[in-house]
Structure formats: structure tokens, C-alpha cells
Amino acid sequence: MRRRSDGGDPAGRAPTAVARWTARRAARPGALWGYVFGAIAAASAYQYPRTFPTLESRLRVAASLRGNAGFAALFGPIRHIETVAGYTAYKSMMTLMLLGSVWGLLVATRLTRGEEDAGRWELYLAGWTTRGGAARQAAAGLGVGIVALWVPTALLLAIVGATSKVGIGVGAALFFATAMVAPAAMFVGVGLLVGQLATTRHQANLIGAAVLAGSYLVRMVADSASGLGWLRWASPLGWVEELRPLTGSRAWAFLPIVLVTAGLVVVAVRVAAERDLGAGRLAGRETPKAHTRLLGGQGGLTLRLSRPAILGWTVALVATGLVFGLVAQAAASALKGSPALERVIARLGGTAPGAAAYLGFVFVAAAGLVAIAVCGQVSAIRNEEASGHLDNLLVRAVPRWRWLGVRLAVGAAMVIVIGVLAGVAAWGGAASQHTGIGFGDMVKAGLNVTPPALFVLGIGVLAFGVLPRAAIGVAYGVVVWSFVAEIVAGASSSVHWLQNTSPLLHIAPVPAAPPDWTAAVWLVGLGLVAALAGVLWFDRRDLVSA
Numbered sequence: 001m002r003r004r005s006d007g008g009d010p011a012g013r014a015p016t017a018v019a020r021w022t023a024r025r026a027a028r029p030g031a032l033w034g035y036v037f038g039a040i041a042a043a044s045a046y047q048y049p050r051t052f053p054t055l056e057s058r059l060r061v062a063a064s065l066r067g068n069a070g071f072a073a074l075f076g077p078i079r080h081i082e083t084v085a086g087y088t089a090y091k092s093m094m095t096l097m098l099l100g101s102v103w104g105l106l107v108a109t110r111l112t113r114g115e116e117d118a119g120r121w122e123l124y125l126a127g128w129t130t131r132g133g134a135a136r137q138a139a140a141g142l143g144v145g146i147v148a149l150w151v152p153t154a155l156l157l158a159i160v161g162a163t164s165k166v167g168i169g170v171g172a173a174l175f176f177a178t179a180m181v182a183p184a185a186m187f188v189g190v191g192l193l194v195g196q197l198a199t200t201r202h203q204a205n206l207i208g209a210a211v212l213a214g215s216y217l218v219r220m221v222a223d224s225a226s227g228l229g230w231l232r233w234a235s236p237l238g239w240v241e242e243l244r245p246l247t248g249s250r251a252w253a254f255l256p257i258v259l260v261t262a263g264l265v266v267v268a269v270r271v272a273a274e275r276d277l278g279a280g281r282l283a284g285r286e287t288p289k290a291h292t293r294l295l296g297g298q299g300g301l302t303l304r305l306s307r308p309a310i311l312g313w314t315v316a317l318v319a320t321g322l323v324f325g326l327v328a329q330a331a332a333s334a335l336k337g338s339p340a341l342e343r344v345i346a347r348l349g350g351t352a353p354g355a356a357a358y359l360g361f362v363f364v365a366a367a368g369l370v371a372i373a374v375c376g377q378v379s380a381i382r383n384e385e386a387s388g389h390l391d392n393l394l395v396r397a398v399p400r401w402r403w404l405g406v407r408l409a410v411g412a413a414m415v416i417v418i419g420v421l422a423g424v425a426a427w428g429g430a431a432s433q434h435t436g437i438g439f440g441d442m443v444k445a446g447l448n449v450t451p452p453a454l455f456v457l458g459i460g461v462l463a464f465g466v467l468p469r470a471a472i473g474v475a476y477g478v479v480v481w482s483f484v485a486e487i488v489a490g491a492s493s494s495v496h497w498l499q500n501t502s503p504l505l506h507i508a509p510v511p512a513a514p515p516d517w518t519a520a521v522w523l524v525g526l527g528l529v530a531a532l533a534g535v536l537w538f539d540r541r542d543l544v545s546a
Helices: 017-051 055-065 069-075 084-117 121-125 131-161 170-197 201-223 226-234 236-243 251-274 298-334 339-348 354-386 400-432 439-448 450-466 468-491 493-501 517-540
Strands: none
Touching (some): 017 084, 017 131, 084 170, 084 236, 131 251, 170 201, 354 450
């Protein structure tokens, strides 16, 4: 029976194997990131009335930030920041937009071009499904991942918004969640298309990253001056800003988002149907140059496999640290004399004023980003086993404990390196603004964010050793709980002890305060004990596939 060329099967049926397979692998990380999204938005909403309890304090903050082009360029337009809803949008939107865009791009290229590069796409095309049909089903499966991202984001914000002090309606929370997953949906479309145009997943990721960087830069220019606001319509991220969630929602701004996303998917399916398997529309060398660096042993192989993630997180954290340093002086001036901010810093243990107080506050938040980077390492460890790649090493003279120990060492080294580099970058930015904060203080601030991440790494490795299929969820769950615990503990003094269950809240706000070495030793020690237990357990259990 001859296969149809229009993407369907010869009997007119629509096989769903690719869609179901893609949906399963997109939904789990989508849901995990959805909890992170929801926790970030909910934490911003809940903390605002506690930090600025009076209308006078809120108006003072609004007046200090009004017209600040630097803040607008970095975090987006400042609208109605004197309200809980406006502050929530201002505080969390840009972070969620960037995280969603990166997630959408990477998950799309991994589950399409990545699977094709690995040779697994051929198994589906050997049946009734054609190239175009498989791409269409993959798009549908990725859509399930977008829904999985949306549900916890909307749920957590709606729950917190229902409290009397926050007062964000259910409709507004749902609109905000939809706006925050829109960048992920658009860059899923970008990932699908570049995955068909490029010759490798690596090339596809580079092209997609260039698109994202260009979108962000255009948005920055548009938000840097009121006369350039029209430029937002030239950037996909600018379209999301024009939705204005929580600050005067404009649903009609979804029109370009929907049209472009649908157009990207349609073009990607069309290109997939017309090209050969393993080929791409962009030119590539027919005989790629062999790269054998770092392949002389297990340690080198681990570094090579982890290199893209390590470089990506290093660049992201260094850029974040640089931005923190560049705006430290302006932020300190804008928030000078705010008793609410001083109470927050004091509650964290900070005593220094000015730019040091601001940097101490934001570096505590940066500890969460480093912990998320560690979760990616736990995910990579688990995926290497689940995909069967680990079998190729263990059939050789590579003991199980050594393999996991090396992966653990690489993850720990990554945490320390990116922490220090983020601190150095922040010092460079702060020094350019003449804040007077010393180099050594910012190196300590960078090192200070590593103990919670090392603790999360240890817990993740322990879960990998005992319950491998749950390892990724456990690692991300610890990070999400760290945000949730702060929200719940802040709701009532009777459960304030919950704050002690968050590893992110056991570090001092350096450089606003000296490092809490006792807490750091406890976090690193507990993480090390958990990691060693996980290594021993893994050495004795059977391998578990996906």
C-alpha cells in the first residue's frame, strides 16, 4: 500500500505515536517549570503588601522609579507599581518571559532535531507516519507541554491572588499566566522551524538563541525611551509586553502572537515534508571535521556532554551579575530611605546600607537561579541513564560509583565557577558606577550563593540513586518549595518555622552582611552526605530506563 505524500497515512487514519511520545516528554518539564513560574509570580504578589504595607510607602517607590530608563530597559515598562498587581507584573514578567523562551526553544529542538540527530526519528518514519505528519504530531505534543506549563502558573497565582492582601482576581491571574507562556509557545515554533532548517541541533540552538537575543535587544531599545515605544511591535517579547497583564490587560495584542506561532508551525511542517531525513535547508559541510578533544576518558567525556549547559548558565549568570552591578547605585538611590526594604534586608541579616544592601538582596535571589542550574545537571544525569547511553560506558571498565562521582564533581565545580564569575561580573558593574564595594566582597557574594545549590545537587543525586524516575522532580521540587515556603511562612507567624525548610533562606545577604559560614557548612555537609548515599545506592541498583 503506497504512503500518501500529504502527511497522513494511506488509510486516512492519523497515527498519534509521535504526538503521544512528544507530549510525555514535554509535559513533565513543562509542569515542573510551571510550578517555578507560579512560585515566582505568587511570591512577588505576596511579598509586596508585606514589604510596602502602606499606600504612602508604595507611592514613594512608584515616584522613585518613575522615569528610570535603566530599570525600564532591563525589566520592562513600569506601570501601576503602586499596586500589588502592577508590582507583580513588573517584578516577574521579564524573568518569566526569558525563562519561557529558552525552555520553549530547547525543548522543541531536543524533541525534534535532537531525536533526528540521534537516529530515533527513523523508527517513526519506518511506519505509516510521513516526515510532515511526524512534524505535525510533534508540534501537537509540544502544545501539551505548553498547557502543562500554563496550569500550575495560573493555579498558584490564582490561589495567592485570592487572599485579601493581594486581591488579584481569577480572570486576571489566568490572563497573566497565558501571557507568560506566550513566549514559550512562540519559541517552540521557532525551535520547530530552525530544527528543520539547520543540519544539527547545535546549529538550530545557535540560530534560535540569536533570534531570542535580537528580540530582547530590540525590546530593550523600545523600553529605554518613551518615544521608541513603537519598536515593541518589532519584537516578539515586545508583543507580550503590549498585552499588559495585571496592568490593563489588552487581549487583542495576542493576535500577532497567535499568527506568528501558527505560521512558524505551518512552515516547519511544510519544510519537514519536503526535506530528506537528516538534512537541512541551511548549508553544512558534507564531511564535518572530527572533534576528539575531551574524549580521552570519562572525565573529559562528562565535560564535553555538559559543556553546552555549563556555558549557557555561565553566560546567563555572568550577564545577570553584571546587570546587578550596573544598576546597584541607581537602585540604591531609588529605594533610599525605604523602611520596608530595610526591614527585608534586616530580616535576611543584612546591615550595610546603599548599593551593598541592594546587591545582598538580589544575590539571595540569584541563589535560586544557581539552584535551577543544578537541577539541569540532575536532569542530564537521569537522562543519560534513561536514554540507554550509560550502558555504553558501564560495559567497559568504568565502575558505576566512579561515573556518578565524576558527574557529581562536574556539577559541583560548575556551581562554584558560575557563582564566583557572577560575583566578579557584579563587582565590575558596581565598580563602573563607583559604589565602593570591594572585589573580595563580591567574590564572597558569588561563593555565598553556592551552598544551597550544592545541597540541591546532593538531594537530587540521592533521589537518583534511590528513585531514579523521580530524581528530576525531586530536585526541582526542592527549589520550588524554597519559594513556596517563604510565601506560606509569611502568611502567618504560627508557621514561620517553615522558612527554615528553605535552603535558599539559610544564606546571608552578602555583601550587606558577612557570610554565614556555619549555615554554609551545614548545607554543603548535608548535600555531601546525601550525594554519597545516592552514589552508594546507585552502585547497587539495576539501571532503570525511561
